[in-house]
Amino acid sequence: MMLLAVDIGNTSIAFGMFERNKLNSSRKISTQGIFSNKTISLPDKVDAAIISSVVPKATPIIKKAIAKRYKIRPLVLGDNIKAPIKNLYRKPKQVGQDRLVDAVAVKELYGCPSIVIDFGTAITFDVISKKGEYLGGLIFPGIETSLNALSQKAALLPKIKVAPPKGLIGRDTVDSMRSGVFYGTGALCDGVIAKLKSKYGPMKVIATGGHAALMAKYSTAIDRINPDLTLLGLKIIYNLKFNVSRRAGL
DSSP states (O other): OEEEEEEEOSSEEEEEEEETTEEEEEEEEETGGGGTOSOOOOOSOOSEEEEEESOTTTHHHHHHHHHHHHSOOOEEBTTTBOOSSOBOOSSGGGSOHHHHHHHHHHHHHTOSSEEEEEESSEEEEEEEOTTSOEEEEEEEEOHHHHHHHHHHHOTTSOOOOOOOOSSSSOSSHHHHHHHHHHHHHHHHHHHHHHHHHHHHOSOEEEEESTTHHHHTTTOTTOOEEOTTHHHHHHHHHHHHHHHHHHHHTO
């Protein structure tokens, strides 16, 4: 069976093709691009699809494209399927579906207690308890978001691309900005992880997201990097749903 997993984020949309639980291929497109492009390139053959989205306006566009292409109704997290994890947020609906998907993936793949750090448009920390419950987390500006904010708010600071700094101390404005953001974010991560471990005990730390591999060089507390964590989480959730439905005879 061919399963299409789609993770709709603020900056990009990730598509993953699974065959017999193996991720055969993945790719990303710009989220903003789907609002102007008339067609969305999709794989040739798909039997089922599952979507996680934090961009409500983009969700129906992707749903419609999948339904039209494959004549199937995709599963959408928070709509016609729920993430199989106990959510202890004070207002559960406020948690981004991608964060719950990541929590499910880490729980299944690495065990718990654990911390998930997603380095995307925002940097999110999500904490899973010993019992496998989603406890909550923290949200910080992402690497690119921080750099853009600096250039927009400070007249003498230029808009720059995300790239590693040359050293701890920058010798020009551009490298000083990069050093500040990368080393500062790395220290922030290590500090927050230390506080979480002090409160909840030893925990595995898994990093994902577009800048995870870069940031792992500046944070000493990250144990594993999995760039496909959200796509794998969607596959896990689909499998769990399928198994439950089959046992129930639905």
